[in-house]
Amino acid sequence: MAGGSLATPASVTTGPPEVRSLAATFNRTAALLEHLLASQRAFAGEVSHQLKTPLAALRLRLDNMEPDILPTVRGNLNAAMTETDRLARMVEGLLAFALMEETALTPEPVDLDRVLRDRTLAWSGLYTREGVRLVLKGNPVGTVLAVPGALEQILDNLLSNALRVAPTRSVVTVSRWLSAAGAELHVEDQGPGMTAEHRGRAFDRFWRAPGAPKGGTGLGLAIVQRLTLAGGGEALLLPAPGGGLRAVIRLQRATPRCSSGLRSLPHRRRPAVGAGTTAGKR
Known part of the structure; x- marks a missing residue:
């Protein structure tokens, strides 16, 4: 039981x-x-x-x-x-x-870089129409463990939330890099951000911050957290430097097994500063 x-x-x-x-x-x-x-x-x-x-x-x-x-x-x-x-x-x-x-949620190796390219390309047109730049940064990180289809849903919800609060002529940045524990995915906007109290409640089902833009359901971040946890990861909300909100998705790397039967440990790589491609331009 x-x-x-x-x-x-x-x-x-x-x-x-x-x-x-x-x-x-x-x-x-x-x-x-x-x-x-x-x-x-x-x-x-x-x-x-x-x-x-x-x-x-x-x-x-x-x-x-x-x-x-x-x-x-x-x-x-x-x-x-x-x-x-x-x-x-x-x-x-x-x-x-x-x-x-x-449904039994079983994590599988997923190419995070391919998902990031596909979803930022899919959203770039809508971002451009709203006058917001969508930028993808960071070196490739390879495969991670995730429930099939989960990364697409996670990114769609985070990008939708970011666009809803992003001011015109602002930038939403999607970045990825390797960490000691696995891989990290960040989606950062330049909107009004959230207080510490609101960030603590943001993953609750149906909860919406006071004064939030119309059109939200209060389910997007709850789904993000549920799917991230199902893959053995962690979802966090942090204040972005200079205002705004940074959504952090920590994922386990899908590392190949060595000949001895033990998993090889991921090497550390610091995030590249200033390197990246622009997924959408005004």
């Missing part, structure tokens, strides 16, 4: 009567916990699926109304569309949590 296995009952036919009674109690507890967890996962998944279709239909209806809306009420329509989009993203986040809870 301590290891999370609730499906293997303890024996109630061997040992002293007191032990058999205790085993029966543990089995009833495990069965109840298994039922409650299964019900929770099923509810989250089914509700999320059921909400996606009506939300898509509502968004389509709002789009169709736009040409016939008077200028005096266009602000209300835009607000309704924004909230509908936010609700749709929240549903997607709940569905992602449900899938994570019912």
